[in-house]
Amino acid sequence: MNPTTTSPPPAPSAPAQGRSAQYDAFHAARARTDLVASLYAQAMGEDYPIEVAASSSCDWPLLGLLTARLRMRPGQLLVDAGCGAGGIGLWLARALAVRLAAFDLSPVAAAQATSRRAHFLGPAADRAVFHVGELENTGLPDGCAHGIVCVDALGGAADRGAALRELGRVLAPGGRLVVTRALRRGAQPAWHEQVAAAGLTQEHLDERPDEPAMWERLYQLWIAHADQLRRELGQAPAENMLHEAHRMLPKVRERRAVLLTLRRLPSTPVEDGAADRMAAPGRHLGDRPESSKETPQ
Numbered sequence: 001m002n003p004t005t006t007s008p009p010p011a012p013s014a015p016a017q018g019r020s021a022q023y024d025a026f027h028a029a030r031a032r033t034d035l036v037a038s039l040y041a042q043a044m045g046e047d048y049p050i051e052v053a054a055s056s057s058c059d060w061p062l063l064g065l066l067t068a069r070l071r072m073r074p075g076q077l078l079v080d081a082g083c084g085a086g087g088i089g090l091w092l093a094r095a096l097a098v099r100l101a102a103f104d105l106s107p108v109a110a111a112q113a114t115s116r117r118a119h120f121l122g123p124a125a126d127r128a129v130f131h132v133g134e135l136e137n138t139g140l141p142d143g144c145a146h147g148i149v150c151v152d153a154l155g156g157a158a159d160r161g162a163a164l165r166e167l168g169r170v171l172a173p174g175g176r177l178v179v180t181r182a183l184r185r186g187a188q189p190a191w192h193e194q195v196a197a198a199g200l201t202q203e204h205l206d207e208r209p210d211e212p213a214m215w216e217r218l219y220q221l222w223i224a225h226a227d228q229l230r231r232e233l234g235q236a237p238a239e240n241m242l243h244e245a246h247r248m249l250p251k252v253r254e255r256r257a258v259l260l261t262l263r264r265l266p267s268t269p270v271e272d273g274a275a276d277r278m279a280a281p282g283r284h285l286g287d288r289p290e291s292s293k294e295t296p297q
Contacts, residue, residue, distance in 0.1 A: 023106035043218035052087035076146035082153025086113025103133030135163035168198030211257035
């Protein structure tokens, strides 16, 4: 059954509402001007996927890696965790012929993503649903997702370990979570205990050697266009971006960017077939079973 889009999204918690204000302002401001997209395009060059228009490090090489690592079949359910304005999840939903359940902390971003469905999916737009949710509290049923993508969002979680456990709970047996991560060059990954606590196993670790230089170019562009950003986005969104640029620019050359693919093994004791039944008639994406209870880059 196609996901229903007639019910309202789950209401965010009070803390989420407070933390979403900065993201709401950014997404609302970006929708008023092409400036931010233009600066991303300049920083990425030919690697910039214009249609996706993500406020992240998503480029053509990353889209290729996501597609390959998910290994999804048509009709399965993909979750885009921290989806922003929805371009990545919608592009993948079209490319892989899968259903999409996506969420973001920002109600403004979720509304913008919903408005983009027809562009990517045409008459099949109702097979994508966007709602407001947190990485630590997705509002999705146990074992409902055959695949999850989380691009440049995990770093904004209040508790990364809790976020991984929540995404692991949502993942069906045999499903994969593909997430971007970054660490200081030469440092050892610190996520192994978090991955194990989430009931997942590491399947692949792909290097993204061009990602740090992209951020360096982008931050330099933000700083060079500071006055224009203030005029076109407004003072607060522009200052948030510029603060990020000045804070991160000295660190990007020490950055190691990777794509981490995690898998819930088929033997994990989550009821088989949950993901295939989660959109049964009369049930909405985002409904929990009765028994269970990102400065944007």
